[in-house]
Amino acid sequence: MKREFKISLSPHDFSATDVPAVMRNVVIALAPAMAYSFYLWGKRAAFLYSVCVFFAYASEYAFIKIRKKTFVNDGSALVSGLLFAMTLPPSLPLSYAAYGIIFGMVFGKHFYGGLGQNIFNPALLGRAFLMAAFPAAMTSWISPLDALTTATPLSAWKFSGEIWETGKILMGNCPGSVGETSAVLLLLGGAYLLIRKIIDYRVPLFYLAAVGFISSLFYFFAGESYGSPVFHLFSGGLMLGAFFMATDPVTLPANFRGRVIFGAGCGFFTMLLRYFSGFPEGVMFSVLIMNALAPLLEKIPAKESFGENNSVKRERNR
Amino acid sequence: MRPATFAGGVHPAQHKDSSAFSIERLPAAEKVYLHLSNSCGAPSKAVVKKGDAVLKGSIIAEPDGRISAFIHSPVSGVVEDIKKWPHCSGKKLEAVIIQNDFKDEPAPAGNIKDPSLLAPSQISEIVRNSGIVGLGGAAFPADVKLSPPPGKKVTTLIVNACECEPFLTADESLIREKAADIIEGAKIAARALSAKQIIIGIEDNKPDAAQELLNRSSERIKVKLLKTKYPQGGEKQLIYAVSGKKVPMCGLPLDVGVAVMNVGTVFAVYEAVVKGKPLYERVVTLGAYFRKPGNVIIPAGTRLEDIINFRGGLPDNVNKIIFGGPMMGQAVCDMDVPVSKATSGILLLWGEERKEYECLRCLRCASVCPMGLMPRESFALYKAGKAYDKAMNCMECGACAYVCPSGIPLIQYLKLSKKNLSMSNVRLPAGRDLTPLSKNGS
Numbered sequence: 168m169k170r171e172f173k174i175s176l177s178p179h180d181f182s183a184t185d186v187p188a189v190m191r192n193v194v195i196a197l198a199p200a201m202a203y204s205f206y207l208w209g210k211r212a213a214f215l216y217s218v219c220v221f222f223a224y225a226s227e228y229a230f231i232k233i234r235k236k237t238f239v240n241d242g243s244a245l246v247s248g249l250l251f252a253m254t255l256p257p258s259l260p261l262s263y264a265a266y267g268i269i270f271g272m273v274f275g276k277h278f279y280g281g282l283g284q285n286i287f288n289p290a291l292l293g294r295a296f297l298m299a300a301f302p303a304a305m306t307s308w309i310s311p312l313d314a315l316t317t318a319t320p321l322s323a324w325k326f327s328g329e330i331w332e333t334g335k336i337l338m339g340n341c342p343g344s345v346g347e348t349s350a351v352l353l354l355l356g357g358a359y360l361l362i363r364k365i366i367d368y369r370v371p372l373f374y375l376a377a378v379g380f381i382s383s384l385f386y387f388f389a390g391e392s393y394g395s396p397v398f399h400l401f402s403g404g405l406m407l408g409a410f411f412m413a414t415d416p417v418t419l420p421a422n423f424r425g426r427v428i429f430g431a432g433c434g435f436f437t438m439l440l441r442y443f444s445g446f447p448e449g450v451m452f453s454v455l456i457m458n459a460l461a462p463l464l465e466k467i468p469a470k471e472s473f474g475e476n477n478s479v480k481r482e483r484n485r
Numbered sequence: 486m487r488p489a490t491f492a493g494g495v496h497p498a499q500h501k502d503s504s505a506f507s508i509e510r511l512p513a514a515e516k517v518y519l520h521l522s523n524s525c526g527a528p529s530k531a532v533v534k535k536g537d538a539v540l541k542g543s544i545i546a547e548p549d550g551r552i553s554a555f556i557h558s559p560v561s562g563v564v565e566d567i568k569k570w571p572h573c574s575g576k577k578l579e580a581v582i583i584q585n586d587f588k589d590e591p592a593p594a595g596n597i598k599d600p601s602l603l604a605p606s607q608i609s610e611i612v613r614n615s616g617i618v619g620l621g622g623a624a625f626p627a628d629v630k631l632s633p634p635p636g637k638k639v640t641t642l643i644v645n646a647c648e649c650e651p652f653l654t655a656d657e658s659l660i661r662e663k664a665a666d667i668i669e670g671a672k673i674a675a676r677a678l679s680a681k682q683i684i685i686g687i688e689d690n691k692p693d694a695a696q697e698l699l700n701r702s703s704e705r706i707k708v709k710l711l712k713t714k715y716p717q718g719g720e721k722q723l724i725y726a727v728s729g730k731k732v733p734m735c736g737l738p739l740d741v742g743v744a745v746m747n748v749g750t751v752f753a754v755y756e757a758v759v760k761g762k763p764l765y766e767r768v769v770t771l772g773a774y775f776r777k778p779g780n781v782i783i784p785a786g787t788r789l790e791d792i793i794n795f796r797g798g799l800p801d802n803v804n805k806i807i808f809g810g811p812m813m814g815q816a817v818c819d820m821d822v823p824v825s826k827a828t829s830g831i832l833l834l835w836g837e838e839r840k841e842y843e844c845l846r847c848l849r850c851a852s853v854c855p856m857g858l859m860p861r862e863s864f865a866l867y868k869a870g871k872a873y874d875k876a877m878n879c880m881e882c883g884a885c886a887y888v889c890p891s892g893i894p895l896i897q898y899l900k901l902s903k904k905n906l907s908m909s910n911v912r913l914p915a916g917r918d919l920t921p922l923s924k925n926g927s
Contacts, residue, residue, distance in 0.1 A: 172818040173805045173836050174575070176897055178883035180497050180651065180811040186842040186890045241842055283843030283891075367848065416847035421861060423848065472857040472878045473721060474731045 184365075190242025192365045196356035197249055197346070197411065203339060204346045207311040208257040212345050215252045218261045222268045223248030230277040243282050247272065250411055251290035253346025254404060254451070255297075258309045263301050267293040287458045288418050291451050298451075308342040319343045320402045324394050325447035336401045343403070350401040357410030366414035369423065370430040374409040375400060377434020385442065393442065405437065408450035418458045425464030432457045490712035491722040493855040495884045497651050497715055497812065499690065503772045504654040506779040508662055511795055513560045513585055517786030518570050518823040519545060520580045524618040525625040526552030531581055537564045542763050543592035545581050548613070554626045555616035558583055559765035559784030561590040571819040573808045573828070580823075583786070594761035600673045606632070608677035608758060615757035616826075617764045620749030621645060621718070622809060624827035627754065630744055631677040640742045642680040643727055644671050644751055646687040646698070647711060647718030650810025652772040653830040656748045657691045658780040659768050664697035667748055668706060670755030678744055681705070685748075686727045688713040715812060716882040720745050722855050734878045749829075770830035774800050783824055790820035792831065805836035812883045839892040850885035850895055860885035863898040876902035 184192075204212045223244040231238045251268050271293025279285040298305050310317040319342045320331040335341050339349025347353070360366045378399055385393035399405070404412075413419075413433050419426055433453045440449025522528035529546035539545060539558040546556040562585045570580035600608070613628035633639050644667070648656040660667060671683050683706045687695045690713040698708045709727045711717050721732045723745060730741040738745050746754075749767060756762040766784045771777070776797025783792060789806065793799050807814040808828050824831070850860040856878050863873035876899050885895040 170799065170820075171804075172816070174816045174818050175805075175836070176816075176894065176900075177809075177814055177881070178812045178887045178896070179805065179807055179814065179816065179832075179834065179836055180887060181839055181892065182495070182497070182888050182890075184888075184890050185840065185892060186845065189845070189847070189890050239842070281843065283845055364849075416845045419846065421846045421848055421859070421865075423851070469851075469859055470857060472734065472875050473725075473855070474733045474736065475857075475875070475878060 186241045186243075189365055190246050192360065192363050193246050193411070194242070194249065196359045196365075197253070199352040199355050200253070200346050200349055200407075201249070203349045203352050204253070207340070207348065208345060211257045212252075214261055215255055215257070215259070215264055215345055216249060218264050219252035219255075219268045220245060220248035222265045223251070223272055226269045226272040227277070230273060231281070234277075241282060244272070247276070247289045250407075251293050253407060254290065254294050254344050256305060256308055257345050258307060258314075259297075259304055263297060263304055266300070267297040269293075270296040283417055285417055286461070287455055288412055288415050291412055291455055291458075294451055295455060310342050311340060311348075317342050319447065320398075321441070321447040324398070324402075325441070328392060330394065330398060331402070333397055333401070336398065344407075347404040347407045350406045353406035353410060357406065360410060360414070366410065367416070367419065367423075367426055369426045370414045370419065370433075371409040373427050373430030374413055374433045374437075375405075377431045378405060378437055381434065381438040385438075399438070399441065403441075403448045404450040408433070408437075408454055412450070413454045413457070418461060420461040420464035420467075422465045422467055422469055424467045424470070425461070428464055428467070429457050429461065432460065489709060489726040490714055490717065491725050491855055493853050493857065493884065494714040494716065494722075495853050495887050496713075497887060499713075500652045500772070501654050501657070501690065503652070503770050503778045503780060504657050504691070506654075506658065508658050508768055508780050508782060510782045511784070511787065511792065513587070513589075513784050514787050514791035514795075515585055516565065516788070517558070517560055517583050517585065517784060518580045518788060518821075519556055519558070519583065519786040520570065520572055520578050520823070520825060521546055521556070522572075522578055523556060523624065523785070523825045523827070524554040525623050526550065526554075528579065529553055529556050531567055531579075533564045533567075533581065535564055535566055538562070539564060539583060540590045540592040542594075542765060545583070548626070552626055552629060554618050554624075555614060555763070556581075557616050557763040557765040559786060560585040561588050562586040570823075571821045573815050573817050573822050573825070575818075580786075597759065597761045600669075600676070600758050603676070603758070605677045605679055608673060611758050612677070612754055615753070615763040617750065617753045617757060618826050619747055620753065620767055620826065620829065621747035622813065622827055622829060624825070627746065627750055630746065631674060633678065633739055633744070637739045638742055639678040639680045639739065639744045641682045641684060641728065641744075642671060642675045642678055643724060643738075643743055643745045644683065644685040644748055645718050645720070645723055645745055646685050646691075646694070646748045647723060648691070649688060649713075649715045649718040650812055650814070650830070651715075652832050653770045653810050654772075655768040655770045655780050655829050657694045659752060660687075660691070660694035660697055660748055663752055664694075664701055666755045666759075667752050668698070668701045669759065670751035670753070671706065671746075673758050674744075674746055674751050674754050680744065683707070684709055684727045686711050686717075686723050688717050715884060716855055716880075719855060719880055719882055721880070734875075764826060767826060767828075769824060769828055771796055772830055772832045774803050774833040774835070775831075776800060783828075785826050786823045788821055788823050789817065789831070792824070793820070793833075800833065802835050803833040805834040807832040807834060812887065813881065841893060842891040844891050844893060847890065849888045849890065853884045853888050855882060855884060856880065860895040860899060861893075863902045864893055864895060867898050867901055872902040872905040873899070874906065877906055879903065
């Protein structure tokens with residue numbers, strides 16, 4: 168009875184959370200906000216999601232074939248496609264959406280070497296490309312009620328000084344990108360990711376804290392026209408950005424202290440852009456700016472390991 | 486009060502099903518295979534030769550150097566041969582093979598004295614002569630631990646009853662049935678160390694065993710309930726959890742005035758000092774897919790195949806055999822490999838290949854590392870031909886590799902870093918270039 172047995176180094180047991188499971192959890196977390204976007208935008212949302220996911224997979228598959236590697240469906244293309252679609256104006260022509268996700272996947276991910284190697288969030292890079300290529304289409308918004316052109320809460324605040332009611336912004340029944348409007352449902356998804364320990368709590372915590380802190384300073388000391396902290400926290404793409412974009416581990420510094428600065432930096436740049444730039448919203452650019460800084464933040468010395476500082480003392484004593 | 490613990494760690498599925506079984510005894514096999522290198526340190530020197538008659542408990546090998554141990558025969562019989570035999574490390578190592586005559590003739594015991602009259606040095610001498618090594622897994626000679634070098638003082642003896650590895654319940658069942666002897670053994674060990682205090686650390690997933698110990702606790706012998714988390718039984722983690730002291734990097738528990746012994750070891754100390762019985766058998770958990778699982782006293786040197794045959798044979802759904810627990814145990818592929826004094830469990834498992842993905846840089850490895858390391862650095866730096874300078878602080882508990890969503894064998898990379906760091910004697914600055922790492926190395 169000669170039987171063969173497997174030999175491997177320990178450990179021999181593994182947690183069930185592998186890369187596809189991580190991606191699956193992100194999709195589960197996005198589900199409530201996605202469902203709400205179907206309710207708000209109907210077929211438009213469905214088409215945008217389908218086109219973005221299809222081209223995300225198509226460009227990933229094509230690129231992996233060009234590089235003569237084997238295609239592994241780890242779910243990252245699905246997440247990129249869905250997240251990208253959620254950041255688009257509902258009225259965006261489908262062809263533009265396709266250009267954006269192809270650019271994001273090719274330039275943002277595969278030119279760097281694929282999953283795990285990219286510096287910028289592919290979805291946000293694709294969106295930045297569309298902002299440069301089709302600025303008009305990317306900044307025209309429609310109302311969920313009548314599909315007529317209107318302003319988002321942030322652009323209404325920025326360009327005409329109107330402040331939306333907090334209740335409407337919270338629920339998300341307001342103009343905006345496909346999946347960003349419902350702060351409450353995105354928070355729900357974010358909470359799920361935090362409980363499942365899929366994302367690093369430091370990033371959304373310090374991101375939101377920085378936005379809350381800076382907007383409070385301006386609101387209470389510079390004037391109410393700057394918008395209340397509640398308004399800034401729950402409008403625009405902040406929740407989507409803080410829980411789903413900035414937390415992409417690949418584009419974060421692999422350093423806990425760096426991640427605190429990363430989160431706070433995102434908050435700082437978001438508010439800087441909202442207050443002083445020509446755009447009403449700054450989430451996308453702030454995350455991309457901090458993505459660019461991530462390699463630098465990684466150089467911050469890590470915390471000492473267990474008993475390490477004692478050992479230095481020991482060496483000195485001898 | 487919340488149970489004490491350490492920072493980091495993981496919660497693998499516990500599978501402590503075998504805790505339901507009380508301790509039973511495995512019959513001795515026809516032959517036993519006693520490896521001369523069965524402890525941490527130098528291999529022992531055989532004192533018997535081919536054809537010699539041996540009795541149960543008689544010495545067959547003596548230590549060769551300070552860090553080495555006596556070996557005793559678990560059966561009476563004849564030395565059949567001394568030759569190379571498969572070892573659980575995968576190599577073939579020198580072993581004494583004894584043909585069992587099934588007469589169970591015991592070797593004459595030495596005179597047993599009241600332990601309270603023994604001097605510390607006498608206790609550690611008995612421990613040495615009884616071949617006692619650490620039964621937690623490392624098999625470090627216990628007498629070395631019990632005789633700290635001059636100038637070092639041990640104030641606290643910590644008894645490790647955590648048994649944080651999934652599946653294993655050998656210590657738990659021993660505590661349930663022999664708590665009084667364990668306490669007695671701990672007192673003897675503390676006497677050898679001149680330690681004032683004894684703290685027994687036990688995870689809170691073994692309420693019955695913990696209660697047995699708590700019933701016997703006193704001012705001097707404290708029982709501390711610890712959070713069930715892997716690796717709670719890691720020496721440095723245990724010391725930190727029960728006393729708040731941090732053992733320095735590359736340091737020993739001695740450096741913070743502590744000695745740590747496994748419950749199995751202190752029980753062996755009790756048996757040696759009070760009953761004059763040397764260490765030639767131990768409780769081993771037979772777990773997972775064993776047809777007859779349990780906590781079984783197995784003579785050292787019993788072949789894996791004999792054990793499996795005694796317990797109903799090898800089931801078909803097994804493709805991996807582990808000596809030890811699933812987190813730190815060794816995979817064994819040869820049915821001729823014998824158990825040693827360090828084997829705390831044998832698991833018959835079905836192991837699936839872990840699929841490897843690209844590193845997501847998620848830092849789950851760093852957030853679970855009980856030593857506060859960045860295990861991913863060892864992998865990233867290896868790709869750049871460099872070693873991770875803090876790898877020496879790694880105890881290879883496997884928490885990082887357990888949790889890695891990309892299935893990266895981080896322990897292997899940490900071992901490679903360690904290997905490179907130990908080849909150069911100086912402590913290197915971070916990420917310094919090192920000798921090229923061979924791709925097929927350890």
